Structure formats: structure tokens, C-alpha cells
Amino acid sequence: MQVTIQEADCQHKQVLNHLREGKTITNLEATFQYNITRLGDVIYRLRDKGHNIKTDLVQNTHNHQKHAVYKLISE
Known part of the structure; x- marks a missing residue:
């Protein structure tokens, strides 16, 4: 199943809002x-x-x- 442009925009907004908080x-949380x-x-x-998002690789216990693990650093 392919994601529509509207769905992709919604996903981007959801993740960006999450990170802005x-x-x-x-991946599991998303x-x-x-x-x-x-x-x-x-x-x-x-x-x-243009969003500055940092990736940390964390070892699963x-x-x-x-x-x-992704984190917004700056916009």
C-alpha cells in the first residue's frame, strides 16, 4: 500500500510536533x-x-x- 501525499504530510507533521515537544x-513509538x-x-x-534532527544509536538491553532514537536539535 502506497502512502498518499496528504498522508505523508500528516505523518511529517505528527513526527515534527512530537519532536518539537x-x-x-x-520506530516502535512511531x-x-x-x-x-x-x-x-x-x-x-x-x-x-531543513530540520536538524540528531540520530543516536542505542543498544537494546x-x-x-x-x-x-531521533531528537530535534534545531529548526
């Missing part, structure tokens, strides 16, 4: 809170629009794999 976001399954793409497009 001073919160971080992960999936459960906003039904966004391609957070990396949303972050890529927000960066392309359960299986020792790393996952991305």
Missing part, C-alpha cells in the same frame, strides 16, 4: 502512536526540509541490538 522518537512504519523516511524528508 522536546521528546525523542523511535508505529504504535502514529501508525508510521517508515520513520526513517519521515526523518529523511524532515531533514531535507534485551537483545543487545541497536536502534535509532
Whole structure:
């Protein structure tokens, strides 16, 4: 299933508003809170629009794999 332009804009706004509140976001949070399954793409497009978003790779304590945590640094 392909995402429409309106849905993509909504996803960008949801993630940007989340980050503007001073919160971080992960793929898992984006999936459960906003039904966004391609957070990396949303972050890529927000960066392309000039938003300074930092990526930290954090090690999962359960299986020792790393996952991305995104945080808005500045706009």
C-alpha cells in the first residue's frame, strides 16, 4: 500500500510536533502512536526540509541490538 501525499504530510507533521515537544522518537513509538512504519523516511524528508534532527544509536538491553532514537536539535 502506497502512502498518499496528504498522508505523508500528516505523518511529517505528527513526527515534527512530537519532536518539537522536546521528546525523542523511535520506530516502535512511531508505529504504535502514529501508525508510521517508515520513520526513517519521515526523518529523511524532515531533514531535507531543513530540520536538524540528531540520530543516536542505542543498544537494546534485551537483545543487545541497536536502534535509532531521533531528537530535534534545531529548526
